[in-house]
Amino acid sequence: MTRPKVQGFFDVPSNTVSYVVSDPETGAAAVIDSVLDYDSAAARTDTASADKLIAHVKQEKLRVQWILETHVHADHISAAPYLQEKIGGVLGIGEKIMVVQETFGKIFNEGTEFQRDGSQFDRLFRDGDRFKLGNIDANVLHTPGHTPACMTYVIGDAAFVGDTLFMPDFGTARADFPGGDAATLYRSIRKVLSLPPQTRLFLCHDYKAPGRDTYAWETTVADERANNVHVKDGISEAEFVAMREARDKTLGAPKLILPSIQINMRGGNMPPADDEGNVFLKVPLNRI
Ligand SMILES: [Fe+2]
Secondary structure (H helix, E strand, C coil), X not given: CCCCEEEEEEECCCCEEEEEEECCCCCEEEEECCCEEEECCCCEEECHHHHXXXXXXXXXXXXXXXXXXXXXXXXXXXXXXXHHHHHCCEEEEECCXXXXXXXXXXXXXXXXXXXXXXXXXXXXXXXXXXXXXXXXXXXXXXXXXXXXXXXXXXXXXXXXEECCECCCCCCECCCCCCCCCHHHHHHHHHHHCCCCCCCEEEECECCCECCECCCCCEEEHHHHHHHCCCCCCCCCHHHHHHHHHHHHCCCCCCCCHHHHHXXXXXXCCCCCCCCCCCCCCCCCCCCC
8 A cells, every 4th residue: 555655743732733744755735734824912813823734735846736624623713725825726525515615604604605515615525536646556444433524534544544543541622513423423433444454544634642741642542442532442332422422511612613613604704894904803702
């Protein structure tokens, strides 16, 4: 199986890992789950993190074919439009983005000008879809549960699992957002864990874990099956669902959920500006 080169970029404020994945033979690359920096107190965006990805792409002389999102993130804003403008690439996400747009279109009371058909993206992936990264074969798994639109991108021997699994010592992602479901997440995780045992898994987040002082974001199917504290082999769906639902009840909303979803459901584009070019975000009370 072909082995792409994978470079992770860790964003400390949002605990997010963005990736530049490339085919060593052709220099074709994909950027996965990019971050636009956001100071929520000042409502100010910044491109420092995205610029690091761009610098890496240029330094390695990569040709960006794809800009991929594993899902509509609730904890950071995507830099996809900024990256596309600077380095190109086809913007892809799962086709169930339409379900997320429908749900959050209502929550944010968006008018009819907000299209709920995924048209803000260039490519909507379905389960089983295939694509190429240079000479490397890639395929897509629909892995819902954390959100309805979550996808796992399998590129050669590397799978980008978004927010399904975390490191074995931390477990799994929450499943309590609108459209999330713990049993569905369990089944999606089993699908990921049925990939070949040596498959490298690249996670979208890390929060360290008790007893671990450094961030980590790469593991393998074999390691997760043997050691994941929430879903290692032998843990039943019923046990997982009971644990996940109990734990989710204790979690507060992510700090950036309101700006993130409002922007990310538009493919990372800001809501339309007013006549003077000013952009505003909404804060719906008691809806999240
Ligand atoms: Fe997420």
